Amino acid sequence: MQPNVKIIDCTIRDGGLVNNWDFSSEFVQDLYYGLDAAGVEYMEIGYKNSPKLLNATEPNPWRFLDDNFLREIIPEKKFTKLSALVDIGRVDPNDILPREQSVLDMIRVACYVREVDKGLELVQMFHELGYETSLNIMALSSVPEHQLIEAFDMIRESPVDVVYIVDSFGSLDPKDIEHQVKKFSELIPNKQLGIHTHNNLQLAFANTLTAMRNGVVFLDSSVYGMGRAAGNCHTELLVGYIKKANYNIEPVLHIIEKHMLNMREKWEWGYIIPYMISGILNEHPRVAMAYRSSDDRDQFVNFYDQVTTPEASLSPTSKS
Amino acid sequence: MQPNVKIIDCTIRDGGLVNNWDFSSEFVQDLYYGLDAAGVEYMEIGYKNSPKLLNATEPNPWRFLDDNFLREIIPEKKFTKLSALVDIGRVDPNDILPREQSVLDMIRVACYVREVDKGLELVQMFHELGYETSLNIMALSSVPEHQLIEAFDMIRESPVDVVYIVDSFGSLDPKDIEHQVKKFSELIPNKQLGIHTHNNLQLAFANTLTAMRNGVVFLDSSVYGMGRAAGNCHTELLVGYIKKANYNIEPVLHIIEKHMLNMREKWEWGYIIPYMISGILNEHPRVAMAYRSSDDRDQFVNFYDQVTTPEASLSPTSKS
Numbered sequence: 001m002q003p004n005v006k007i008i009d010c011t012i013r014d015g016g017l018v019n020n021w022d023f024s025s026e027f028v029q030d031l032y033y034g035l036d037a038a039g040v041e042y043m044e045i046g047y048k049n050s051p052k053l054l055n056a057t058e059p060n061p062w063r064f065l066d067d068n069f070l071r072e073i074i075p076e077k078k079f080t081k082l083s084a085l086v087d088i089g090r091v092d093p094n095d096i097l098p099r100e101q102s103v104l105d106m107i108r109v110a111c112y113v114r115e116v117d118k119g120l121e122l123v124q125m126f127h128e129l130g131y132e133t134s135l136n137i138m139a140l141s142s143v144p145e146h147q148l149i150e151a152f153d154m155i156r157e158s159p160v161d162v163v164y165i166v167d168s169f170g171s172l173d174p175k176d177i178e179h180q181v182k183k184f185s186e187l188i189p190n191k192q193l194g195i196h197t198h199n200n201l202q203l204a205f206a207n208t209l210t211a212m213r214n215g216v217v218f219l220d221s222s223v224y225g226m227g228r229a230a231g232n233c234h235t236e237l238l239v240g241y242i243k244k245a246n247y248n249i250e251p252v253l254h255i256i257e258k259h260m261l262n263m264r265e266k267w268e269w270g271y272i273i274p275y276m277i278s279g280i281l282n283e284h285p286r287v288a289m290a291y292r293s294s295d296d297r298d299q300f301v302n303f304y305d306q307v308t309t310p311e312a313s314l315s316p317t318s319k320s
Numbered sequence: 321m322q323p324n325v326k327i328i329d330c331t332i333r334d335g336g337l338v339n340n341w342d343f344s345s346e347f348v349q350d351l352y353y354g355l356d357a358a359g360v361e362y363m364e365i366g367y368k369n370s371p372k373l374l375n376a377t378e379p380n381p382w383r384f385l386d387d388n389f390l391r392e393i394i395p396e397k398k399f400t401k402l403s404a405l406v407d408i409g410r411v412d413p414n415d416i417l418p419r420e421q422s423v424l425d426m427i428r429v430a431c432y433v434r435e436v437d438k439g440l441e442l443v444q445m446f447h448e449l450g451y452e453t454s455l456n457i458m459a460l461s462s463v464p465e466h467q468l469i470e471a472f473d474m475i476r477e478s479p480v481d482v483v484y485i486v487d488s489f490g491s492l493d494p495k496d497i498e499h500q501v502k503k504f505s506e507l508i509p510n511k512q513l514g515i516h517t518h519n520n521l522q523l524a525f526a527n528t529l530t531a532m533r534n535g536v537v538f539l540d541s542s543v544y545g546m547g548r549a550a551g552n553c554h555t556e557l558l559v560g561y562i563k564k565a566n567y568n569i570e571p572v573l574h575i576i577e578k579h580m581l582n583m584r585e586k587w588e589w590g591y592i593i594p595y596m597i598s599g600i601l602n603e604h605p606r607v608a609m610a611y612r613s614s615d616d617r618d619q620f621v622n623f624y625d626q627v628t629t630p631e632a633s634l635s636p637t638s639k640s
Binding site for chain 1: 569618
């Protein structure tokens with residue numbers, strides 16, 4: 001086990017993709033103070049994208065984080081640091097305060113490999129504002145090797161603190177993860193590594209453990225696995241399984257019994273057959289998510305036929 | 321991937337521990353012909369223990385398999401072979417027909433390491449009757465090394481075809497499995513190996529893949545994971561993920577949509593917090609199963625306190 005391992009709980013950020021960030025302030029507070037009591041090092045409290053750039057018509061405080069609002073929710077910062085995720089082209093640099101004026105400690109930049117240059121520009125800016133930074137390279141399972149090598153050349157020269165391996169489609173297995181971690185370690189030896197998994201194949205926890213044992217320091221997870229589609233590695237598994245002196249599973253169990261069971265009744269995530277199928281096929285879960293919203297949601301054979309028969313299609317844009 | 325890998329579906333046998341084998345004949349038939357169409361090599365259709373030795377007062381055809389009854393259920397055997405499990409001291413040798421008169425192809429003997437001598441006596445008898453045989457060493461995670469070494473000395477000399485690594489408590493992780501498989505391979509090189517996992521920590525599939533990649537040939541699983549407490553490795557994951565020409569996931573998806581969703585509503589198995597806790601603590605799930613049957617079933621913090629506080633106890637015999 002790694003004594004320097006760090007958990008980043010993504011329940012609000014990735015879980016918000018399940019319920020359009022319909023989280024009560026009470027829940028977010030219980031989560032923050034619970035994760036703090038559990039010894040979890042970071043909580044990603046949402047996205048810091050710009051409502052203007054996304055043409056948002058409704059308020060959505062966890063999607064469009066605002067420092068004044070955050071200070072009301074978390075008036076007293078404790079051990080657990082706060083992070084926010086931003087997307088390329090959706091964040092307005094003018095929205096970002098210098099770190100000493102912000103409740104946030106870390107800003108993570110999600111990007112596809114073809115946008116790494118743009119991602120690193122944002123990283124540079126957040127770094128100069130004093131934040132810890134990460135670059136989260138999405139959809140790693142479908143990145144061509146040469147593109148990754150080019151990206152690494154840029155990353156090595158950047159001040160980014162952490163580079164993430166993101167299994168967006170939940171299609172990688174522990175052997176794949178070991179291979180990726182070794183490649184990242186070899187080619188960007190000056191960077192700490194992170195891992196973000198999805199549970200389509202029930203491999204999120206195993207993949208995260210494999211990453212940790214191969215030197216990855218930053219481990220993403222969500223309480224009870226709450227995250228888009230099949231969800232993420234479960235925070236309670238990491239806190240319960242990793243031998244680190246300050247980890248304590250009981251506050252996480254309390255969050256689950258107080259909130260997550262009801263939330264799971266209301267919203268759907270986890271090991272669900274269409275998400276398993278999209279994982280096996282190494283595809284984005286959006287087609288499966290649309291199918292789960294249709295009347296055919298439990299017609300698994302039909303779904304499988306549609307996504308594996310070239311001439312069939314669920315909708316004109318379903319595979320785009 | 322291993323071209324010679326073989327799946328043994330345990331839905332009826334291990335799943336019966338969830339619902340007291342309350343399976344309709346239609347379900348068992350759909351399962352058999354579905355697994356056959358999926359290319360699954362074996363189906364474990366129940367226990368062949370003796371109702372007399374267990375003082376059974378009710379008929380329970382999947383717990384006390386009878387060849388005449390089985391012939392009615394599966395009048396036409398296909399590609400998929402049938403196996404049955406027996407327990408030491410619960411099977412009457414007089415109940416076992418010679419293989420050529422039986423619907424069964426394989427008899428598996430479950431035993432604890434201290435009973436390996438008795439287990440191998442049964443194996444010898446079933447072998448002489450013409451069956452394929454396995455010895456399934458349960459509760460491996462709590463077996464002292466020297467006992468295992470002594471057991472191996474006996475196993476090497478036995479005609480048993482397959483020796484199983486059984487993670488009864490669902491407490492092992494892929495690194496543990498790799499260690500065990502290497503030890504078994506080294507010390508009983510003349511035997512094929514099998515793996516039977518439980519999903520308490522969401523590691524059943526990862527552990528099974530790890531075993532396969534280290535040379536294990538016989539992989540146990542259940543459709544939709546149906547098995548005692550946290551359940552088993554999922555058959556649909558193995559059939560969908562392993563690259564073997566004759567595997568086809570669609571018939572398994574059909575079983576899930578036709579039967580398993582309703583069965584999961586009626587009966588409980590899978591990743592459930594008290595089972596996760598018993599996995600982390602490397603304990604038999606019986607205490608957690610009792611807790612899930614009580615009014616406190618969702619009081620996870622209370623459960624954790626009870627099983628981790630030495631002076632507390634859920635019942636006088638709960639930890640025996």
